[in-house]
Amino acid sequence: MAFITVDAVSKEFKVEVKQRGVMGKLRSLVRPHIVIRQAVRNISFSVDEGEIIGYLGPNGAGKSTMIKMLCGILHPSSGQIRVNGCIPYIERRKYSMAIGVVFGQRSQLWWDLPAIDSLELYKDIYKVSAASYKRSLDEFNELLDLHEFAHTPVRQLSLGQRMRMELAAAMLHHPQILFLDEPTIGLDIMVKEKIRDFILQWNTQRKTTVILTTHDVIDIERLCNRILIINNGEMAFDGSAKELEQLYSREKQIIVTFKDAIDRLPPLLHTTVQRREGNQLCFAVERSEDVQEVIKRIVNSYEVTDIQIRAADLESIIKQVYQTGKRDVAHEVVYSHFS
Amino acid sequence: MIRAYAALYRKFIIKYAKAKLEYKIPLTLDIVANMVNSLSFVSVVYFLMNHFSKLDDWQLNEVMLMFGFGLLSWGLAGMLFWAPVMQLEQLIITGQFDHFLLKPLHPLLHLMFRHFQHTFLGQTLVGIGLLYYSLEHLSIWLTPSFILNGIYLLFNSVLVQSAILIALSSLNFFVKKPLVFSMMVVVDLQVISRYPVSIYHQGLQFVVSFVVPYIFVSYYPVVILTRGVNSEPLLWVTYVIGPMLVAFACLLFNYGVRRYDGAGS
Amino acid sequence: MKSYIRIFHKTISTSFVYRSNLYMPMLAYFVFVFLQYSLWSAVFALNEPKGTTISQMMTYIFIGMMIRFLTTATASDQLSQEIREGKIELMLIRPYNLFLFFLAKQLGRIVVDFITKGLPLLGISLLFLSPFIQIPYNLSNWLYFGFCCINAVIIAFCMDYMIGLMAFWIIETWQLRFLIQDIGNVFSGVFIPLWFFSEPFLWIANLLPYPYLYFYPINVLLGNVDHTSFLSLTLVGLSWSIGLLVVIMLMWHLCKSRIVIQGG
Numbered sequence: 001m002a003f004i005t006v007d008a009v010s011k012e013f014k015v016e017v018k019q020r021g022v023m024g025k026l027r028s029l030v031r032p033h034i035v036i037r038q039a040v041r042n043i044s045f046s047v048d049e050g051e052i053i054g055y056l057g058p059n060g061a062g063k064s065t066m067i068k069m070l071c072g073i074l075h076p077s078s079g080q081i082r083v084n085g086c087i088p089y090i091e092r093r094k095y096s097m098a099i100g101v102v103f104g105q106r107s108q109l110w111w112d113l114p115a116i117d118s119l120e121l122y123k124d125i126y127k128v129s130a131a132s133y134k135r136s137l138d139e140f141n142e143l144l145d146l147h148e149f150a151h152t153p154v155r156q157l158s159l160g161q162r163m164r165m166e167l168a169a170a171m172l173h174h175p176q177i178l179f180l181d182e183p184t185i186g187l188d189i190m191v192k193e194k195i196r197d198f199i200l201q202w203n204t205q206r207k208t209t210v211i212l213t214t215h216d217v218i219d220i221e222r223l224c225n226r227i228l229i230i231n232n233g234e235m236a237f238d239g240s241a242k243e244l245e246q247l248y249s250r251e252k253q254i255i256v257t258f259k260d261a262i263d264r265l266p267p268l269l270h271t272t273v274q275r276r277e278g279n280q281l282c283f284a285v286e287r288s289e290d291v292q293e294v295i296k297r298i299v300n301s302y303e304v305t306d307i308q309i310r311a312a313d314l315e316s317i318i319k320q321v322y323q324t325g326k327r328d329v330a331h332e333v334v335y336s337h338f339s
Numbered sequence: 340m341i342r343a344y345a346a347l348y349r350k351f352i353i354k355y356a357k358a359k360l361e362y363k364i365p366l367t368l369d370i371v372a373n374m375v376n377s378l379s380f381v382s383v384v385y386f387l388m389n390h391f392s393k394l395d396d397w398q399l400n401e402v403m404l405m406f407g408f409g410l411l412s413w414g415l416a417g418m419l420f421w422a423p424v425m426q427l428e429q430l431i432i433t434g435q436f437d438h439f440l441l442k443p444l445h446p447l448l449h450l451m452f453r454h455f456q457h458t459f460l461g462q463t464l465v466g467i468g469l470l471y472y473s474l475e476h477l478s479i480w481l482t483p484s485f486i487l488n489g490i491y492l493l494f495n496s497v498l499v500q501s502a503i504l505i506a507l508s509s510l511n512f513f514v515k516k517p518l519v520f521s522m523m524v525v526v527d528l529q530v531i532s533r534y535p536v537s538i539y540h541q542g543l544q545f546v547v548s549f550v551v552p553y554i555f556v557s558y559y560p561v562v563i564l565t566r567g568v569n570s571e572p573l574l575w576v577t578y579v580i581g582p583m584l585v586a587f588a589c590l591l592f593n594y595g596v597r598r599y600d601g602a603g604s
Numbered sequence: 605m606k607s608y609i610r611i612f613h614k615t616i617s618t619s620f621v622y623r624s625n626l627y628m629p630m631l632a633y634f635v636f637v638f639l640q641y642s643l644w645s646a647v648f649a650l651n652e653p654k655g656t657t658i659s660q661m662m663t664y665i666f667i668g669m670m671i672r673f674l675t676t677a678t679a680s681d682q683l684s685q686e687i688r689e690g691k692i693e694l695m696l697i698r699p700y701n702l703f704l705f706f707l708a709k710q711l712g713r714i715v716v717d718f719i720t721k722g723l724p725l726l727g728i729s730l731l732f733l734s735p736f737i738q739i740p741y742n743l744s745n746w747l748y749f750g751f752c753c754i755n756a757v758i759i760a761f762c763m764d765y766m767i768g769l770m771a772f773w774i775i776e777t778w779q780l781r782f783l784i785q786d787i788g789n790v791f792s793g794v795f796i797p798l799w800f801f802s803e804p805f806l807w808i809a810n811l812l813p814y815p816y817l818y819f820y821p822i823n824v825l826l827g828n829v830d831h832t833s834f835l836s837l838t839l840v841g842l843s844w845s846i847g848l849l850v851v852i853m854l855m856w857h858l859c860k861s862r863i864v865i866q867g868g
Binding site: 383389531539 | 629636646651776778779782783800801802
């Protein structure tokens with residue numbers, strides 16, 4: 001029996017659609033136009049204790065909705081969620097003792113008080129023993145350098161300091177599950193590393209299950225042993241990073257540095273431009289067998305100073321999965337053009 | 340369990356006080372601003388009564404007593420429960436309220452513990468001043484039973500005020516942006532209710548008795564203290580209405596939380 | 605000039621976008637006026653005071669609620685916030701006058717308030733209260749009234765603007781604003797007409813600009829002010845307007861030098 005089971009879960013919201021124009025605006029003042037939006041469509045997965053899961057997807061894909069359901073804030077429109085036998089949104093108070101949460105933009109700290117005061121208040125709220133509190137503080141100081149800013153009011157903390165504090169507040173009561181919503185966004189590299197190390201350490205030592213959403217690929221590479229990709233409310237991929245790479249390993253990436261800047265590339269079958277930086281163009285070729293043909297065409301038409309060929313990187317793979325729906329359509333168009 | 344909560348609140352208040360006392364001038368200004376605000380309403384009564392000498396059956400000092408009850412109970416209740424009313428709307432909009440659902444502490448208590456509205460000390464001080472002034476000028480014997488009666492009625496008024504505040508904050512779970520409405524109730528309606536309610540026509544009396552029961556905060560307590568509990572039918576309800584309303588308001592709040600669907604993508 | 609008119613228009617149109625922004629303040633205002641009527645009708649029903657009739661009182665409230673918007677200024681909020689956040693430099697770079705910018709916004713706001721609150725209230729009051737409301741038909745009174753209103757707008761806006769500018773020197777301006785507004789509510793006659801003031805307070809009121817915001821315009825329209833009194837009223841009212849404008853210019857001069865020194 002897995003630690004967390006998500007069983008055919010769906011969630012829909014009633015949303016007001018704003019009308020255009022003067023008449024529309026007046027009409028919506030009196031009778032608003034309500035539409036049902038499917039945020040999560042029939043998603044199922046399970047998580048074992050101690051796993052670190054990356055829950056990814058483009059903005060608006062339904063990630064936050066699923067996280068909220070896993071936390072117990074929302075209840076599914078259909079389907080069921082079970083965590084270690086209990087249902088989050090039903091036994092919320094009891095469940096909250098077992099989870100820790102860091103929601104990037106939204107703080108759980110007391111704004112006007114010195115940072116350490118928040119920890120002391122949470123110590124009482126979570127009924128943490130004095131001994132355990134001291135031990136945790138020592139660990140926090142060691143891994144996150146909390147002592148440097150613990151006595152500053154939270155409103156005066158930098159983003160990096162505040163995120164570390166949020167993490168400490170979330171872990172203070174040694175929860176079994178840690179939910180992180182974009183924990184490293186906007187942080188500098190040093191702080192990101194510290195936070196990743198902290199999460200890894202806690203996971204290895206205490207078997208804390210971690211579920212995080214992020215747009216940072218390095219977070220995924222360093223932390224996650226499993227990736228779930230959501231697109232349009234549906235599950236697009238569930239597996240390890242290795243499996244993801246293998247699935248798309250037929251793809252190759254070509255990075256070409258041109259002598260002069262190029263504004264238009266000739267139509268090349270089965271390729272998509274991924275990045276452009278000055279004179280450098282990076283594009284993905286779907287089938288490795290096409291690589292030679294593509295390079296030949298480019299070299300024949302342009303002057304080139306450098307070419308690199310490598311297997312697709314994680315970022316572009318994920319980007320592809322995000323775009324899967326769109327790419328199928330593009331496929332069709334390209335084929336018909338050349339047949 | 341209550342002891343644990345009380346200890347937690349005490350701890351929070353001490354920390355909050357320490358943080359606020361670092362900036363003494365804004366703190367004093369806060370309180371002064373609220374005192375002036377309260378006095379502005381009192382001045383209206385003063386001018387009014389000077390000119391009209393009697394309202395229905397009531398003379399200046401008795402109306403002052405009503406205002407005293409109103410202001411003092413408002414000040415005390417506001418210190419504890421104004422923050423939930425004011426902040427909940429923003430907390431829900433920014434999504435920060437989700438955190439409140441994920442802690443083992445009841446959201447209402449958490450809201451209380453989050454912010455202590457010290458500015459209401461202004462109202463409290465003016466309220467105390469009014470009570471003192473009016474009691475001095477009224478020819479009432481300050482017997483121990485009168486004082487005990489008064490203190491209990493005051494405590495009851497604080498409960499009613501708190502209940503109204505809790506109910507207003509729970510509006511956040513049913514309507515979007517109820518703050519403007521709440522302000523209207525809490526400022527305009529409340530001030531009106533501090534005058535002798537008997538002077539108003541039936542409709543308004545109904546609103547102040549059954550919709551937002553401010554009548555139990557200032558008017559009825561003073562009726563009891565000056566004319567006795569038997570001067571009107573059912574006046575004794577005042578003694579039990581406080582705890583009842585608080586219980587009802589808490590239930591309403593709980594219902595609202597359960598109904599709350601943290602909307603957002 | 606065109607850009608100011610555009611700001612004026614934009615303020616009006618944005619107010620109508622959100623339902624919650626519209627209905628609630630409207631309702632809140634209705635309730636406020638209704639409660640005023642209730643209180644005063646109750647008071648007058650019990651005893652007729654020497655000198656004032658219930659009709660005068662009701663008319664006072666009626667006229668008052670129509671001109672309330674002229675003097676509810678909100679510029680200081682945004683102004684002090686922008687000063688505190690250091691955005692003021694951006695405002696200085698723009699090719700328009702900060703003062704006129706906020707004035708245009710304020711005028712737009714006044715129009716919005718009049719449409720959303722004043723007009724509906726006008727309709728309801730005329731329906732239910734026409735027997736009580738008596739405004740003498742006197743053209744010169746109306747002209748004087750118009751002038752008083754313009755004066756009131758200027759004075760109220762200036763006072764609010766000054767409080768906004770104070771953000772350059774004090775950290776939080778909201779206490780000051782509340783103080784000014786609360787004292788204003790009493791001395792401008794919003795809560796209670798100045799006829800009911802006792803001597804010492806009347807004397808204080810006359811030293812302040814507040815009565816010019818509310819009480820005097822209403823009194824003029826009610827016909828309680830004769831021509832000679834009106835002349836002296838005008839002079840003092842005007843001097844308040846001009847005086848405040850001068851003070852603002854001085855303050856702004858100080859502010860500008862402060863920006864240069866502090867660098868934001």
